[in-house]
Amino acid sequence: MKLHAAQCGMRYNFGNSLLVVRRELARKIQVRGSHTTSKVVMAPNRPNELVNDSINDPIVDYDHFINDFSKRREPSVIRELNKLYSQKSDSISFAGGLPHPLTFPFQELSVRLTDGTNISLEGKPLQDSLQYIPSQGYPPLLEKLRKLQWKVHSPPQWENTDILITSGSQDGLCRCIEMCLEEGEPIIVQHPVYSGTESLLKPFKANIITVEQDENGLRPDLLRYELQSRYTPEETFSKKRGIPKLLYVNTTGANPTGVALSTERKKEIYRIVCEYNLIILEDDPYYYLHFQDKYPTSFLSLDTEGRVLRFDSFSKIISPGIRVGFVTGPKQLIKRIELHLQASSLHAAALSQVLIDKIMDNWGFDGLFKHFDFIQKFYKTKRDALIKSAEKHLTGLAEWNVPTAGMFLWIKVKGVPDTYNLVTKECLNQGVLFVSGHAYTVKYGEPCPYLRACYTLPTIQQMDVGMERLAEAIRQEQKRSKHLASAEIERMRQ
Numbered sequence: 001m002k003l004h005a006a007q008c009g010m011r012y013n014f015g016n017s018l019l020v021v022r023r024e025l026a027r028k029i030q031v032r033g034s035h036t037t038s039k040v041v042m043a044p045n046r047p048n049e050l051v052n053d054s055i056n057d058p059i060v061d062y063d064h065f066i067n068d069f070s071k072r073r074e075p076s077v078i079r080e081l082n083k084l085y086s087q088k089s090d091s092i093s094f095a096g097g098l099p100h101p102l103t104f105p106f107q108e109l110s111v112r113l114t115d116g117t118n119i120s121l122e123g124k125p126l127q128d129s130l131q132y133i134p135s136q137g138y139p140p141l142l143e144k145l146r147k148l149q150w151k152v153h154s155p156p157q158w159e160n161t162d163i164l165i166t167s168g169s170q171d172g173l174c175r176c177i178e179m180c181l182e183e184g185e186p187i188i189v190q191h192p193v194y195s196g197t198e199s200l201l202k203p204f205k206a207n208i209i210t211v212e213q214d215e216n217g218l219r220p221d222l223l224r225y226e227l228q229s230r231y232t233p234e235e236t237f238s239k240k241r242g243i244p245k246l247l248y249v250n251t252t253g254a255n256p257t258g259v260a261l262s263t264e265r266k267k268e269i270y271r272i273v274c275e276y277n278l279i280i281l282e283d284d285p286y287y288y289l290h291f292q293d294k295y296p297t298s299f300l301s302l303d304t305e306g307r308v309l310r311f312d313s314f315s316k317i318i319s320p321g322i323r324v325g326f327v328t329g330p331k332q333l334i335k336r337i338e339l340h341l342q343a344s345s346l347h348a349a350a351l352s353q354v355l356i357d358k359i360m361d362n363w364g365f366d367g368l369f370k371h372f373d374f375i376q377k378f379y380k381t382k383r384d385a386l387i388k389s390a391e392k393h394l395t396g397l398a399e400w401n402v403p404t405a406g407m408f409l410w411i412k413v414k415g416v417p418d419t420y421n422l423v424t425k426e427c428l429n430q431g432v433l434f435v436s437g438h439a440y441t442v443k444y445g446e447p448c449p450y451l452r453a454c455y456t457l458p459t460i461q462q463m464d465v466g467m468e469r470l471a472e473a474i475r476q477e478q479k480r481s482k483h484l485a486s487a488e489i490e491r492m493r494q
Contacts, residue, residue, distance in 0.1 A: 129354035137165030138353035169313035169325035192440035217261035253286030253406020285313035290405035418447035426473035
């Protein structure tokens with residue numbers, strides 16, 4: 001069917017008007033988002049150490065760090081208008097496509113917490129939790145999280161910092177990679193690396209530059225070496241393609257190693273990042289599962305130049321099934337990530353956000369940190385029990401470092417160059433389950449003598465039995481590896 005010229009012109013004018021609206025909304029996004037900065041009491045024993053003087057001025061324009069795909073993202077007109085209209089609650093609305101609450105099959109939702117507290121949702125609070133909410137997150141929870149981040153981290157660039165609530169920290173990390181990384185572009189990651197990060201990077205065909213960890217985490221000297229051997233600082237500020245923009249670090253209780261980066265290493269890494277124009281992806285879901293005397297210093301708390309995107313999660317401190325995390329970082333990048341949510345899931349589950357908000361209402365910060373303290377003591381007891389069983393059964397067969405945070409023990413098996421067969425056959429036959437180390441290497445299938453043990457669920461008795469079974473499985477695999485090595489030597493002699 002052909003359109004008359006006048007009809008085409010009408011569509012064209014409407015399209016131009018819509019484009020103007022989009023551009024105006026995009027402009028407002030860049031300047032919107034100021035929030036309260038009133039200071040609250042610092043977290044218990046939080047380190048009050050500051051990074052050295054900045055190498056550069058704070059970043060003003062983040063265009064270099066955003067890929068072409070993300071630059072084509074535009075604000076959702078409806079999502080942005082909803083923000084405007086939400087300020088006019090007394091108006092008669094024909095705007096939002098909201099289902100009527102009478103069609104919801106819920107009259108009341110109630111939850112009893114382990115401390116005996118009852119949380120009940122009914123009436124308007126329940127209706128609000130079952131409706132669409134702003135993509136950035138449930139406003140009351142957002143405000144609490146801003147206060148929490150100031151309380152714990154006190155970011156030096158707080159006036160230029162904001163928060164976005166996501167469906168778990170993994171979701172936030174995914175949106176960030178989607179926003180920043182061009183196909184085939186290099187990215188720097190700690191090694192071994194969380195397997196979920198590797199899964200995010202594969203579709204981008206990323207050139208993954210690995211930096212090894214030791215018992216104290218990512219090594220700054222190796223990070224500098226990897227950068228110096230490839231680029232000059234001047235090149236990294238030139239905005240040329242093919243130069244890394246991102247450093248991924250799992251900072252506290254790293255998965256799978258259980259290592260927590262020290263403040264001194266973080267300072268040194270941050271200086272290198274400033275020198276080579278990188279953004280740090282601070283993936284820190286185990287931050288509140290540390291076993292130290294005081295809360296770790298975060299990269300966010302050292303960020304004088306606006307170079308940190310921090311990913312937190314409620315999965316390990318409330319529940320993984322709730323699927324709520326949050327990203328903290330420069331406003332320009334947070335607003336850009338929000339556009340990715342507007343075009344996909346719209347927002348993290350409203351009911352989950354409201355539930356967490358009500359928990360924080362009931363507990364307050366004192367109750368929240370009391371809960372964190374319980375978690376830390378609980379998992380420290382678990383860790384100590386596993387270490388005791390490992391020392392009893394695995395001495396001489398394997399070696400490990402004692403985790404300083406998190407949920408995992410990273411075990412290096414002696415006399416076994418690769419643990420895949422050990423884990424998938426020998427251990428399975430013994431009735432004990434682990435994850436083989438190759439799951440955390442960049443090159444899938446690359447031999448790895450490590451395995452990961454998670455100590456959160458087994459009882460103390462099960463830990464002892466499990467380590468005994470692992471010891472027997474290792475002995476069997478060592479015999480097999482020795483036989484294979486002998487056969488290979490014999491073959492080479494022929």
